Amino acid sequence: MLSALFISLLVFSCLSLVQAAKVKCPTCNGAGEVECLECEGTGFIGDVETVECSRCSGTGQGKPNLFMSTMTASKMASTTDVNAVYINREDSEITATITASLEGHSVTSEETTFPPGQEVTVALSIPFTTYYSGTVLLTKVQMTVNADEITCSSCDGTGVVEEGTVCSECDGTGMITCLDCGGSGYVTEGAVVANTKGDGLDWGLIGTVTAVVVAGVFVGVAGFVFVKKRRVSESSLRRLSSSDFQQWVLKRLDGKPGSSKDTALGIDGFSRLNLPISIKQTDAVGMNAIDLFAASLARNRATGGIMVAFGFADDAIRGKVRARTNYRLNIEMMTVRELIEGRTSSF
Ligand SMILES: [Zn+2]
Ligand SMILES: [Zn+2]
Ligand SMILES: [Zn+2]
Known part of the structure; x- marks a missing residue:
C-alpha cells in the first residue's frame, strides 16, 4: 500500500514534469503554504x-443554532397568525420543527429543512386569539425550536478549545503562503533544471521531490489528526488597541472598514452583505448607544445594522x-x- 502510494506519486511527479512542464514546489511540497515562522506553526x-468549550459546556453536543431574525404576529378572527424568519447559523443543514404558543395554545410546524446561512420563513396559525395586539401580542407569543442535538461546531465535538493570543501573521492557522511558488504549489521546470545545472530531466531531483511529497502527505495526515480548534481569548481581545480590535471584528465578519465620513456618523465598517457595523470594545452596551446607532442608520437609509460588543445591558433590547x-x-x-465561536456566516 505504502509502496503503491510512493510509485503512484513518483509516476505523477514524472508526468507533471514532462507534460505540464511544471514540478511541485520543493519548498512547500506542493502545498502552496509553509509553516508560519512567527508562531512556529502553533497559531498562537x-x-x-486548553479550556472547556463554552458553547456546549464541554459535552461536545448542542442544540443547533437556528436564529430567529424577524417575527410578526397578526390577530385574525379566530386565530393568531405568526410569521417568523429563521437563519441557520451552523455550517450544515438543520432539520427542525417550530412551535408557536400563546397562553397555553400552540401549533407546531411540519418538519422543515434549514440550509446553512439562508433565511427560511415559517408561517404558523395558532387556533386561539387574545385581546392583545401589535407589539404586546408579539411579546406574548412564544417560539420554540425543536431539533436534535448536533456535534458542537465550536469545538468539533471535542468539548475543549485552545485559547490564547492568536498569531496575526497566519490568523491562527499556523501556515502562511509559500513565497517560492506564490502559493500555487508549482514552479516551472526550467527554474528547477537551472538550479541543478543540468540538461533535461534530473532523475535524482525527481526522486527528491517525490520523497518530499510523500513526507508531506504524512505530515498532512498527522496534522489533520492532531489539529484542535483554536480561538482567540476574550481577554486578549480586550487588551487590543481600539483600531486593532475593529480590524479583528471586521475580519471575523468578512467585512471592510468604513470611510472617515462613515466613522464620523458612528459606522465603523460594513459586513460581507454590506450591513453597517458599529463596534464597541466595552461591556454592557445599552439602549442609548443603540438609539444613536439606529439614528445614524436611518440617516444613511440602511435597513439594518450590526452592533458588536463584549456584552449588552438589560435595556439594549428596548x-x-x-x-x-x-x-x-x-x-x-x-x-x-459569538464572533469567537464563529456565528457569522449569515451576515
Ligand atoms: Zn463545544
Ligand atoms: Zn503564525
Ligand atoms: Zn511553494
Missing part, C-alpha cells in the same frame, strides 16, 4: 490554555425594539463571544 503567540418601531430597522446585537 505566548501562552495557550433600543432594538425602538429601532424597529421608529425606523423599521433590524439591529443585530452580536457579542464578541
